[in-house]
Amino acid sequence: MSETFIGLSGIIVLVVSILAGVHIVLALGLVGTLGIFVLAGIKGAFSVLSTTYFDFTHSYHFSCIPMFVLMGAFAIAAGIGQDTFEAATKWIGRWRGGLAIGTIASCAAFGAATGTSVGTAALFSRLALPEMLKQGYDKALASACVAIAGTLAMMIPPSALMVVYAILTDQSIGALLIAGVIPGIVYAIILSLTTFIWVTKNPSIAPVVTRRFTLKEKIYSLRLTGPLVLCIISIIGGLYAGVFTPTEAGAAGAMMTFLLALIKQKGLRGINLKFALLETVKTSTMVFLIITSAIVFSKFMSLSGVVVLLGDTINAWQLNRYVVWAIIICLYLLLGMILDCPSMLAVSLPITLPIMTNLGFNPVWFGICVVLLGEIALITPPVGVNCFVVAGAASDLVDLNDVFRGVLPYVIAGIVMLIILTIFPSLALWLPQTMGLD
Amino acid sequence: MKAQWFNNVYTRYGIFAKWFGLGAGIAAFLMMFLIFADIIGRKFFNSPVEGAYEITESLLTFIIFFGVAYTQLERSHVRVTLFTDRLKPKAQNVWLTMVYIIGFLFFVYAAYCMFCFAWDSWKVREVKWGTVEYPLYPVKALAGVGMLLLGIQFLLDSIRELFLFARQDKETNE
Numbered sequence: 001m002s003e004t005f006i007g008l009s010g011i012i013v014l015v016v017s018i019l020a021g022v023h024i025v026l027a028l029g030l031v032g033t034l035g036i037f038v039l040a041g042i043k044g045a046f047s048v049l050s051t052t053y054f055d056f057t058h059s060y061h062f063s064c065i066p067m068f069v070l071m072g073a074f075a076i077a078a079g080i081g082q083d084t085f086e087a088a089t090k091w092i093g094r095w096r097g098g099l100a101i102g103t104i105a106s107c108a109a110f111g112a113a114t115g116t117s118v119g120t121a122a123l124f125s126r127l128a129l130p131e132m133l134k135q136g137y138d139k140a141l142a143s144a145c146v147a148i149a150g151t152l153a154m155m156i157p158p159s160a161l162m163v164v165y166a167i168l169t170d171q172s173i174g175a176l177l178i179a180g181v182i183p184g185i186v187y188a189i190i191l192s193l194t195t196f197i198w199v200t201k202n203p204s205i206a207p208v209v210t211r212r213f214t215l216k217e218k219i220y221s222l223r224l225t226g227p228l229v230l231c232i233i234s235i236i237g238g239l240y241a242g243v244f245t246p247t248e249a250g251a252a253g254a255m256m257t258f259l260l261a262l263i264k265q266k267g268l269r270g271i272n273l274k275f276a277l278l279e280t281v282k283t284s285t286m287v288f289l290i291i292t293s294a295i296v297f298s299k300f301m302s303l304s305g306v307v308v309l310l311g312d313t314i315n316a317w318q319l320n321r322y323v324v325w326a327i328i329i330c331l332y333l334l335l336g337m338i339l340d341c342p343s344m345l346a347v348s349l350p351i352t353l354p355i356m357t358n359l360g361f362n363p364v365w366f367g368i369c370v371v372l373l374g375e376i377a378l379i380t381p382p383v384g385v386n387c388f389v390v391a392g393a394a395s396d397l398v399d400l401n402d403v404f405r406g407v408l409p410y411v412i413a414g415i416v417m418l419i420i421l422t423i424f425p426s427l428a429l430w431l432p433q434t435m436g437l438d
Numbered sequence: 439m440k441a442q443w444f445n446n447v448y449t450r451y452g453i454f455a456k457w458f459g460l461g462a463g464i465a466a467f468l469m470m471f472l473i474f475a476d477i478i479g480r481k482f483f484n485s486p487v488e489g490a491y492e493i494t495e496s497l498l499t500f501i502i503f504f505g506v507a508y509t510q511l512e513r514s515h516v517r518v519t520l521f522t523d524r525l526k527p528k529a530q531n532v533w534l535t536m537v538y539i540i541g542f543l544f545f546v547y548a549a550y551c552m553f554c555f556a557w558d559s560w561k562v563r564e565v566k567w568g569t570v571e572y573p574l575y576p577v578k579a580l581a582g583v584g585m586l587l588l589g590i591q592f593l594l595d596s597i598r599e600l601f602l603f604a605r606q607d608k609e610t611n612e
Contacts, residue, residue, distance in 0.1 A: 021522035021533065023515045026541045029548070049548050050555040054581050057502040058495050066466045066501050067473070244477070247494070251473030258470070277463025278456075281505035282514045284466070288502045289515065338518050382520060 003039060007304025010035040014297070014347065024343040028293035035300035048299055056292045060247060062167055066284040067250025068158045071257050072114035073276035078261035080228050081110045081123045087221040089131070090213045097199035097206040099135060100142065101192045103128040104149040108188040109225070111153025112232045113257065115160050116283075117378060121150030121386045125393035133397055138205035141198065143398040144379070144406025147386040148191060148413075151375035154341065156184035157236055158250060160287065161374060164342050165367040167291055168298075168349045172364075173246045174239055175432040179364050180371070181236060182427050187372070187417050194413040231256050240435060287342050294346030301350040310351065311358045321359040322422070328352055329373065329418065336377020340385055344374060368428040369421055376414040379407045441601050448594050452511050455591060458584075459508030465500040472497070489570030496566070496577045503584025507591040528610075531603035538596030545589035552582035 010031050017027040037045040056062065075081075088102030095101065103124060111120045124146045132142035154161045157177040166173040199206040213221075235253045238244035244252060261271045301307055314324055331352070335344045349370075356366050378386040387403040421427060476490035509515055522530060556578035564574045 018518055019521055021517050021519055022537050023517045023541065025515055026537070026544060030540065030544050033544070046551055046554075049551040053548060053585065054499070054552060054555060054578055057581065058499045058577065060491050060495050060498075063469060063473075063494050063498045066498070067470060070466055070470060243481075248473055248477050251470050252477060254470045255474040273467075274460065274463070277467060278459055278508070280466050281459050281462040281501060282509050282512055285462070285502050285505035285509040286514050286516065289506060289509075338520060340516050343516050 003304045004306050004309045006035060006038055007301060007306030007309075010297075010300060010304065011306070011351070018343075018347070019338070024339070024346070025289040025293045028290070028297045028346060032293065032297035032300040036296075036303060039300070039303050044303075048296055052296050052299070053292050056167070056295060057288055061173060061245070062163070062288075064158070064173065064245075064247040064250040065160050065163050065287060066280055067247060067254050068115045068160045068163070069283045070276070070280045071158070071250060071254040072116040072119055073279050074254060074257035074261045074271070075110070075114040075231075076116075076119055076123060077271045077276055078227075078257055078264050080113055080257070080260065081106070081120070081127055084109050084225055084228060085124070085127050085131075087225045090218050090221040093209050094212070096203065096208055097141075097195050098209060099128065099132045099137065100145040100195045100199070100206060103132070103145055104152070104188060104191050104195065107146075107149030108152045108156060108184070109228055109232065111150070112156040112158075112184075112236075113228055113253070115153055115158045117151045117153045117375070117386060118389050120153045121147055121389045122393045124150065125390045129390070129394045129397060135209050136207040138202075138406075139398050139402040140406030141195075141205050142406075143390050143394070143403040144387075144410055145195060147379050147384070147390045147403055147407065148375075148410040150386050150389070151378045152184060152188055152191075154371055154375055154378075155180045155187060155368070157181060157239065158246070158253060159371070160283075161341055161345070161371055162367065163246065164287060164291060164345055165349070165370060168294055168345060169353050169363055169367065171367065172432075175364050175435070176367050177246055177249075178236075178240055178431045178435060179368050179428045181431055183368050183372070183417070183421060186420070186427060187375075187414075190413050190417050190420075191410065194409050198409050227256075227260050231260075240431070242435070290342045290346045294350070297346075298350035307351055307354045311355055314355060314359075321361070324355065324359055325361070325422065328356065332370065332373040333376065333380070336373060337380055337382060339377070341371075341374035341377065344377060345370060362425060362429060364432055365421070365425045365428045369418060372414065372418055372421065376411055379410060381407075441605070444597060444601060448598060451590070451594055455507040455511050455587060458504045458587065459511075462501045462504035462508070465497045465504065469494055469497045469501070489568065489572075492566050492568040492570060492572070496572075499577050499581050503581045506584050507587035510588055510591045510595070528603055528606050531599045531606065535596045535599040535603070538592045538599060541592035542589050542596060545585055545592060549582050549585035549589055552585055553579065556582055 014027055014031045018024060033045050033049060036048050084106035088106040089099060092098045092102050107120050107124055114120060129142055129146055157180050159180060162176040162180055163173050166176045231253060235249045239249050265271050335348060357363055378384060381404050390403050391398060391400040472490050473494060476487040480486040522533060556575050559575040559578050565571045566574045
C-alpha cells in the first residue's frame with residue numbers, strides 16, 4: 001500500500017466520519033493520529049500527540065483568540081449594538097430599504113468591535129428585525145439581511161476566524177487582520193447595494209419609513225456610536241501603525257469594551273460576568289481544539305505526500321489556475337453547506353493551501369477569499385448557521401423558511417465580491433504591503 | 439436505581455467541569471488585565487510587566503484545557519447532525535454511544551501522551567525561559583489533566599446514551 005493511497009483513504013475516512021456525526025475535533029485528531037501510526041509507527045503518533053496539543057495552546061501570539069472572543073462578549077453586554085442601530089436608523093432609516101441598509105452598516109461596525117458573526121446576528125435579530133417588520137418590511141428581506149450582515153464580523157478586524165486561518169497556514173496574524181479591512185468595507189457596500197437594488201425593483205417589500213428625525217436628534221444619536229468608533233480606530237489603527245500586536249489589540253479592545261459595559265450597565269451586576277467568561281471559554285476551547293486537531297491531520301497529510309500528488313496531478317493536467325480556483329470555490333461552497341467556518345478551514349486548508357500557493361496565489365489573499373466563502377457558507381442551506389440563529393432568536397416573528405427564502409440575492413452578492421477580489425487582489429493585499437507584512 | 443445513581447454522578451461531574459470552566463474564564467479575565475497593564479506600563483512608563491509574555495502563554499494553556507470538558511458538557515464541540523438526525527432515536531443512541539467510546543479512548547490516550555511529555559519535562563526540570571523563569575512541567579501536566587477530564591466526560595456521555603437507549607427500549611416494550 002503506497003503512502004499516497006493511505007493519505008487519500010484518510011481523506012475519505014475523515015469526510016465519512018464527519019458526515020456520520022463524529023465530532024470534528026475527534027474526526028480530525030483520530031484520523032490524523034491513525035494515519036501517522038500507519039505511516040510512521042507508534043512512536044511517530046505518540047510524538048505528534050504529546051507535543052501538538054500543548055505547543056499550539058502555549059503561545060502568546062495565539063492568545064488573541066480568547067481576547068477577541070472576550071471583547072465580543074463584553075461588547076454585547078455593553079449594549080453597543082443598540083446604540084449603533086439607533087444612530088443608523090436616525091440617519092438613513094427614511095431611505096427606501098434604509099432600515100435594512102442601516103442594519104448592514106450597524107452590523108459592520110458592531111461586528112468590527114466584536115468579531116462574532118453569530119453574536120451579531122443574534123443581537124440584531126432581536127434589535128433590528130422587529131423594527132423592520134413593524135415598518136412593513138418583507139420577512140424574507142428583513143431576516144436574510146440580518147443573517148448576512150452578521151457575517152461581516154468575520155471579515156472586518158478583529159476577526160477570530162482570520163486568526164484561525166493564520167495559525168493553520170502559518171501566516172502573519174497582523175497581515176491577515178489588516179488585509180480584511182478594505183474587502184470588509186467593500187463587501188458591506190456591495191451588500192447595501194444589493195439590498196437597494198432588491199427594494200427598488202420590489203418597492204412593496206420595504207415601505208419608506210414615515211417618521212422624521214430633526215438634525216439635532218440625528219447629531220445627538222452619534223454620541224452613542226462614539227465609544228464604538230474609538231474602539232475600532234484604536235484596534236485597527238494600533239495594528240496598522242505597529243503600536244499593538246494582535247494579542248495586545250485584543251486585550252486592549254476587551255478592556256475598553258469591559259469599561260464601556262461597566263459604565264453603561266452601572267456596575268458589574270448588569271454585565272453578567274460569569275456568563276461572559278463561560279461563553280469566552282466555550283468558544284475559545286472549541287476553536288483551539290479544532291485548530292490543534294487539524295494540525296495533527298495536516299501532519300498526516302504532509303507525511304503521506306497526498307498534497308504533492310494532488311499538486312502534481314493538477315500540473316500534469318495543465319489546468320488554468322483560475323479553473324482550479326473555480327473548482328476550489330465550488331468545493332468550499334459545498335463544504336460550507338455542511339460545516340461551520342472553523343471546521344471548514346481546518347478540514348480543507350491542509351489540502352487546498354499548498355495547491356493554491358503552488359499555482360502562484362498569495363496565501364494572505366487566499367485567506368480573505370476563504371473567509372468570504374465562510375461568510376457565504378453561514379447563510380447557505382442546509383447548515384446556514386446564521387439563518388438558524390436569526391430564526392431561533394426571533395422565532396415568534398420569522399421561521400427558517402423566511403430566512404432561506406431571502407438569502408439568494410446575498411449569496412450572489414458574495415460571489416460577485418469573490419470575483420472582484422479575484423480580479424483585484426490588491427484590495428486585500430495593498431494594506432499589508434504598505435505595512436511591509438506581505 | 440442505577441440510572442438515578444448515574445444521573446447523580448453525571449450531574450456532580452458536570453458541576454466539577456463547570457468549575458474548571460469558570461477557572462478557565464477567570465484565567466481569560468486575568469490575561470486581559472495582564473496584557474493591558476503590560477501595554478500601559480511599556481508605552482507610557484517604559485516599564486513593562488515582567489513576565490507578562492511568558493505568563494500569558496501559560497494562561498492560554500489553562501484557558502483551553504480547563505475548558506475542554508465543560509465545552510463538551512455544553513455540547514459546544516461541533517458535529518454535523520444532518521444525517522444522524524434522520525436515524526431513529528434508538529439508533530442514534532447506539533451510534534452516539536460508539537462515537538463517545540471512541541472519543542473516550544482517543545482523548546485518554548492523548549492525555550497519556552501529554553502526561554509522558556510532562557514527565558520528560560519534569561525529569562530535566564524544564565524551565566520556561568524569559569524575563570521570569572518558572573517550571574514548565576506543571577503547565578504541561580495540567581494540560582494533560584484537562585485532556586483526561588475531556589476523556590472522562592466522553593465516557594460519561596457514552597454511558598448516558600446507553601441509559602437513554604435502555605429507557606426508550608423499555609418504553610417501546612411497554
